[in-house]
Amino acid sequence: MSEIAKITLDGETHELPVIVGSENEKAIDISKLRGKTGYVTIDPGFKNTGSTTSAITFLNGEDGILRYRGYPIEQLAEKASFLEVAYLLIYGDLPKKAELDAFENEITRHTMVHEDMKTLLRAFPAGAHPMGVAASLIVSLSTFYPESQDPNRDKEAVDLSIVRLLAKLPTIAAWSHKFSERHPVIYPKNKYNYVENFLNMMFELPTEEYKVDPIVAKALNTLLILHADHEQNCSTSTVRVVGSSQANLYASVGAGISALWGPLHGGANQAVIEMLEAIRKDGGDIDKWIAKAKDKEDPFRLMGFGHRVYKNFDPRATIIKKAADDVLKALGINDPVLDIAKQIEEIALKDEYFVKRGLYPNVDFYSGIIYRAIGIPTEMFTVMFAIGRLPGWIAQWKEMLEDKSPIGRPRQIYTGSAVRNYVEIENR
Numbered sequence: 530m531s532e533i534a535k536i537t538l539d540g541e542t543h544e545l546p547v548i549v550g551s552e553n554e555k556a557i558d559i560s561k562l563r564g565k566t567g568y569v570t571i572d573p574g575f576k577n578t579g580s581t582t583s584a585i586t587f588l589n590g591e592d593g594i595l596r597y598r599g600y601p602i603e604q605l606a607e608k609a610s611f612l613e614v615a616y617l618l619i620y621g622d623l624p625k626k627a628e629l630d631a632f633e634n635e636i637t638r639h640t641m642v643h644e645d646m647k648t649l650l651r652a653f654p655a656g657a658h659p660m661g662v663a664a665s666l667i668v669s670l671s672t673f674y675p676e677s678q679d680p681n682r683d684k685e686a687v688d689l690s691i692v693r694l695l696a697k698l699p700t701i702a703a704w705s706h707k708f709s710e711r712h713p714v715i716y717p718k719n720k721y722n723y724v725e726n727f728l729n730m731m732f733e734l735p736t737e738e739y740k741v742d743p744i745v746a747k748a749l750n751t752l753l754i755l756h757a758d759h760e761q762n763c764s765t766s767t768v769r770v771v772g773s774s775q776a777n778l779y780a781s782v783g784a785g786i787s788a789l790w791g792p793l794h795g796g797a798n799q800a801v802i803e804m805l806e807a808i809r810k811d812g813g814d815i816d817k818w819i820a821k822a823k824d825k826e827d828p829f830r831l832m833g834f835g836h837r838v839y840k841n842f843d844p845r846a847t848i849i850k851k852a853a854d855d856v857l858k859a860l861g862i863n864d865p866v867l868d869i870a871k872q873i874e875e876i877a878l879k880d881e882y883f884v885k886r887g888l889y890p891n892v893d894f895y896s897g898i899i900y901r902a903i904g905i906p907t908e909m910f911t912v913m914f915a916i917g918r919l920p921g922w923i924a925q926w927k928e929m930l931e932d933k934s935p936i937g938r939p940r941q942i943y944t945g946s947a948v949r950n951y952v953e954i955e956n957r
């Protein structure tokens with residue numbers, strides 16, 4: 530017998546259905562609440578509010594569980610390729626060999642971008658933040674493919690937009706880097722796989738071949754997989770809301786990139802390295818900075834710490850921390866900020882302020898250390914997050930359309946002035 534919730538308002542008791550998910554998560558369905566009672570609910574930041582059901586990603590913040598379409602992140606990070614995981618998230622199952630080969634081949638064939646993209650890139654000032662460039666150029670892709678404007682076009686048209694986005698974002702990212710350095714761009718080469726192609730476009734010089742280090746390629750593949758989806762986070766919710774107006778996929782993803790930029794979200798990976806560098810330059814006095822993070826009067830927060838859902842360890846941070854050790858050791862790099870990060874984690878996890886609030890390292894705390902070891906510029910870190918999160922944004926946008934979700938339009942409670950009449954300016 531399905532559960533119901535009872536709520537008594539103005540002396541009248543109303544029954545609301547309870548829905549139960551496949552992992553036994555429960556929700557009170559309030560979709561008819563206003564019609565029944567005249568009341569709406571309010572929940573700033575949606576801390577207690579589910580916006581949708583979804584079959585894509587399951588995470589359990591108390592137990593530190595993260596699964597993509599049921600597969601544990603630990604297994605995917607260890608055994609899968611990023612495009613394999615992208616296919617899984619978007620189409621629902623791990624691809625058979627022929628399916629993966631076809632998917633990879635399609636993406637390889639679409640890695641080139643229109644030469645006019647260079648005109649757009651040239652318009653940005655030197656030193657333009659690559660997230661601003663990426664968001665602009667991704668939305669501009671819709672102008673090069675006007676047929677992609679209608680998200681409800683036939684499956685082939687949607688699949689082609691999906692392939693174009695996955696194929697072209699790494700090229701756009703690498704070219705924005707080359708333009709910011711005022712270096713000539715490096716074209717994608719079909720002999721490389723997805724990760725190798727990106728690394729080559731980022732680091733090859735016309736004067737010098739770039740040799741892809743398998744350790745670096747494996748580390749990047751792991752990082753992209755770990756960032757691929759994370760249920761209804763800020764940027765994914767943004768993609769869903771923008772897409773719910775029937776805006777095209779490029780516009781929806783461009784909005785997601787903009788939301789991800791914030792330092793409370795994906796921008797934290799850049800903020801973490803800047804914070805660790807500041808602590809190092811300040812003499813490495815960890816206790817001083819931990820005290821600042823705990824001081825309510827001090828705006829400083831421990832970037833890379835805390836999470837809306839994980840009130841225990843973030844399983845991605847556990848994997849990334851180990852990968853950071855392995856990559857730096859393999860590359861023979863001794864990065865002092867890694868030691869500072871480990872000291873911060875050790876001290877914070879024994880500190881009642883952090884333990885009581887369930888504040889642990891999140892996905893952004895160690896990822897920048899690997900990006901730095903690979904040679905990715907700090908301002909590109911959040912673009913790396915966007916490249917990783919792109920399959921998740923696409924999968925969630927596609928599910929939202931397939932579920933025929935209504936346009937996202939929350940209600941509010943008005944707290945402004947009561948009605949009043951216009952006053953001529955001379956009488957104000």
Ligand code: SDX
Pocket residue numbers: 574758759761762763792793794795797822823829830831832833834835836837838886888891892893
């Ligand atoms: C991502 O949602 C996702 O899934 C996101 C993400 C994904 O994959 O998409 O996982 C990626 O965005 C990871 C988070 C990256 N952001 C940061 O590392 C920035 C630093 N973290 C915080 O700003 C904060 O922890 C948030 C934004 C991540 C979560 O904020 P919440 O859930 O709104 O929690 P809160 O701000 O209400 O904090 C609860 C308490 C507060 O103290 P009290 O008012 O209870 O006394 O914890 C404190 C906060 O002051 N707190 C921190 C802190 N984070 C929270 N104190 C010091 N340092 C911090 N980092």
